[in-house]
Amino acid sequence: MGQLTTQVAWTSGDLLRQMQRRQNLFVLDVRNRDESERFPLEGPGLTAINVPYFEMLESGGKDDMIDSLVASIDRDLRRELPEDSPILAVCAKGNTSEFVMQALTRLGYNAGTLQGGMKAWGDYYDTQAIVDAGSLSFFQISRPARGCLSYIIASDLEAIVVDPLRHIHPYLDLARSRGLKISAVIDTHSHADHISGGRALAAATDAAYHLHPYDAIHPMDMLPATFLYEPLRDHQIFKVGQHELRVLHLPGHTLGLIGLILDDQYVLTGDSIFIRSIARPDLGGKAEAWAPLHTHSLRKLLELPGSMTVLPGHFSTLEEGDSSGQFQATLSDLKQKNESLAILQRESDAGFIEYLLGSLPKFMPQYVEIKRVNTGLAAPAEDDAATLELGKNVCGLAQSAALGDSR
Amino acid sequence: MSVTFDKVFDARGMNCPMPLVNARKEIGKLDTGQVLKVMATDRGSVADFQGWAKVAKNVELVAQETENADGTSIYVHYVKRTA
Numbered sequence: 135m136g137q138l139t140t141q142v143a144w145t146s147g148d149l150l151r152q153m154q155r156r157q158n159l160f161v162l163d164v165r166n167r168d169e170s171e172r173f174p175l176e177g178p179g180l181t182a183i184n185v186p187y188f189e190m191l192e193s194g195g196k197d198d199m200i201d202s203l204v205a206s207i208d209r210d211l212r213r214e215l216p217e218d219s220p221i222l223a224v225c226a227k228g229n230t231s232e233f234v235m236q237a238l239t240r241l242g243y244n245a246g247t248l249q250g251g252m253k254a255w256g257d258y259y260d261t262q263a264i265v266d267a268g269s270l271s272f273f274q275i276s277r278p279a280r281g282c283l284s285y286i287i288a289s290d291l292e293a294i295v296v297d298p299l300r301h302i303h304p305y306l307d308l309a310r311s312r313g314l315k316i317s318a319v320i321d322t323h324s325h326a327d328h329i330s331g332g333r334a335l336a337a338a339t340d341a342a343y344h345l346h347p348y349d350a351i352h353p354m355d356m357l358p359a360t361f362l363y364e365p366l367r368d369h370q371i372f373k374v375g376q377h378e379l380r381v382l383h384l385p386g387h388t389l390g391l392i393g394l395i396l397d398d399q400y401v402l403t404g405d406s407i408f409i410r411s412i413a414r415p416d417l418g419g420k421a422e423a424w425a426p427l428h429t430h431s432l433r434k435l436l437e438l439p440g441s442m443t444v445l446p447g448h449f450s451t452l453e454e455g456d457s458s459g460q461f462q463a464t465l466s467d468l469k470q471k472n473e474s475l476a477i478l479q480r481e482s483d484a485g486f487i488e489y490l491l492g493s494l495p496k497f498m499p500q501y502v503e504i505k506r507v508n509t510g511l512a513a514p515a516e517d518d519a520a521t522l523e524l525g526k527n528v529c530g531l532a533q534s535a536a537l538g539d540s541r
Numbered sequence: 542m543s544v545t546f547d548k549v550f551d552a553r554g555m556n557c558p559m560p561l562v563n564a565r566k567e568i569g570k571l572d573t574g575q576v577l578k579v580m581a582t583d584r585g586s587v588a589d590f591q592g593w594a595k596v597a598k599n600v601e602l603v604a605q606e607t608e609n610a611d612g613t614s615i616y617v618h619y620v621k622r623t624a
Contacts, residue, residue: 166591166592168588168592169585186589186592186593186596187558188558188592188593188597189592189593191561191565191593192597199562225557225558226585227585229558229559517584
């Protein structure tokens with residue numbers, strides 16, 4: 135038997151690697167239209183079309199399901215489907231897409247199915263080593279479908295976890311496999327777009343949970359957190375083995391946002407500077423009041439040495455990652471390439487604030503509730519938590535191309 | 542909610558696409574004007590039945606509701622054969 139040249143069952147990891155390599159992939163998304171719009175599968179090299187499976191069944195009109203799918207694809211989709219590149223069938227949980235793959239295969243297409251569907255892709259975590267040499271092991275753990283980034287900084291078998299995401303198994307697994315003791319869990323801020331795994335991870339590892347006190351109050355409800363935490367303060371130092379993390383208070387996206395400087399070489403910027411964008415100042419509902427603080431904090435970051443590597447809390451598209459799938463860039467690089475930072479450098483404070491307030495993307499209503507969860511004011515069940523987090527984060531400012539202006 | 546129905550199709554425990562695929566067959570067995578009550582545990586069936594009813598011929602989604610049975614959510618769809 136010859137080597138298999140095509141995959142039939144794709145894992146979420148296979149899909150991510152395909153996108154990191156920017157290889158062409160055609161996606162046939164058979165979910166209903168609402169779900170497909172709210173949580174589209176998109177990324178480098180992907181071309182996706184959405185044809186709900188029940189529309190195929192009706193169009194096919196046969197008694198047998200596969201026969202119906204075959205008839206429908208043959209009649210309605212022939213012109214759209216590529217004959218020379220793979221077609222990945224995708225659905226919500228990976229069952230329906232398997233039947234669609236069978237139908238495609240019967241028609242002679244090079245077809246695959248995404249195992250576990252968009253549920254699995256949405257919950258997939260990728261771990262990348264930023265540094266793993268000498269006394270420092272520094273990992274970036276991403277949830278690619280949501281554009282969320284978190285970090286583990288480890289030295290001498292001790293580890294600090296920054297911004298752990300809702301599922302805590304990637305952090306526990308990594309700590310276990312490396313024999314690390316998690317000594318502190320830090321949230322750079324109270325997140326609006328995703329449910330923090332911070333308290334759960336701290337509880338599971340007997341570590342302290344650290345948060346800036348300004349972010350322990352829900353900015354809209356004005357209600358305090360219902361849990362105990364260690365209050366972070368500006369310039370506070372965390373030791374981890376032979377290395378040092380310094381807290382930098384950066385109010386703007388939230389009042390209690392902090393960055394963390396590792397050994398004067400790396401800066402974890404949380405939701406302030408991203409690779410292609412910057413954070414929005416309006417998720418607390420106080421854009422006018424917070425935009426000047428945000429401006430000041432961003433200027434403070436620009437004063438750091440240009441050789442420092444920025445490691446952000448989010449990305450908007452997988453294109454922002456490098457070819458190995460890491461999201462990082464030097465500050466001097468970003469000063470040149472990041473459009474918002476270019477505007478910050480040439481505008482006055484007033485001009486920049488005007489730019490900020492004119493570049494706010496749509497406010498996501500569920501973000502108010504997610505902040506309640508992160509303040510301990512609500513505790514959704516798994517299904518509801520997943521629904522709250524559905525889709526990509528919208529923590530960054532809109533880019534000028536998206537706004538259609540000619541700034 | 543009290544919706545009158547003529548037949549029940551139990552799709553509990555079935556994964557997508559089976560609740561819809563099988564309910565579709567069951568509706569074909571009804572007389573015009575009759576209503577099928579479909580019980581499913583697959584949460585995705587709620588949006589799928591809505592989307593399907595929009596494109597399916599001779600089918601009307603009369604109502605949907607969620608029942609709670611010992612902590613498990615049952616998603617109920619009432620589907621009428623209209624012709």
